[in-house]
Amino acid sequence: MLVVMAQFINFWLTPWSAPFRAACLWFTPDTQPLQGRKPNTLAPQWVRPFFVQRWVGEAIAARLAANPATTAYRFGHDSDPDWEAAAWASYPRAILRQLDEHLLLGIVGMEVERLLRIAQEHPGLVGQMEWTGAALSASEHLAQLYAELKRRHKAMQARALLREELRRFVEWDAASSPDWPTSP
Numbered sequence: 001m002l003v004v005m006a007q008f009i010n011f012w013l014t015p016w017s018a019p020f021r022a023a024c025l026w027f028t029p030d031t032q033p034l035q036g037r038k039p040n041t042l043a044p045q046w047v048r049p050f051f052v053q054r055w056v057g058e059a060i061a062a063r064l065a066a067n068p069a070t071t072a073y074r075f076g077h078d079s080d081p082d083w084e085a086a087a088w089a090s091y092p093r094a095i096l097r098q099l100d101e102h103l104l105l106g107i108v109g110m111e112v113e114r115l116l117r118i119a120q121e122h123p124g125l126v127g128q129m130e131w132t133g134a135a136l137s138a139s140e141h142l143a144q145l146y147a148e149l150k151r152r153h154k155a156m157q158a159r160a161l162l163r164e165e166l167r168r169f170v171e172w173d174a175a176s177s178p179d180w181p182t183s184p
Helices: 005-013 015-023 050-066 093-098 101-120 128-171
Strands: none
Touching: 005 015, 005 128, 015 050, 015 101, 015 128, 050 101, 050 128, 093 128, 101 128
């Protein structure tokens, strides 16, 4: 992911990211760093399709509505946000093609959880650019993962698989046993 300043700015102004931005705990639409509205045509190609980003934002909002102070994470340190630009690389397409479906869906859950953790962090504490870059990176990864699901199953089945993983994300609680090998 090569991010240019315009993409950082457009993240705050374009509709595709509005569901995620609305879920963030540290600001309201009126207190976001940038105000205004620009068309989705200015959004980068690598975050599309927009419905994926909308569904993810809605799932994060639902999880935070149920427990805004959650600190229990299904994926542990694997879903820690990456605040440095060096970590914002795209997934290699060839690697995604080699993953089995269970692992691919697990990575979807991990990236959604990463966005949840970004939504819980105050942008001022990690740096506005770093916070936005981490959110853009996780959004790109989700778009790539959906594209791989779609390549394997076609759109209708890929959407169903994504919706199911998002449902699991919203309903997960720490009392249930984790199904992901977390790092210490």
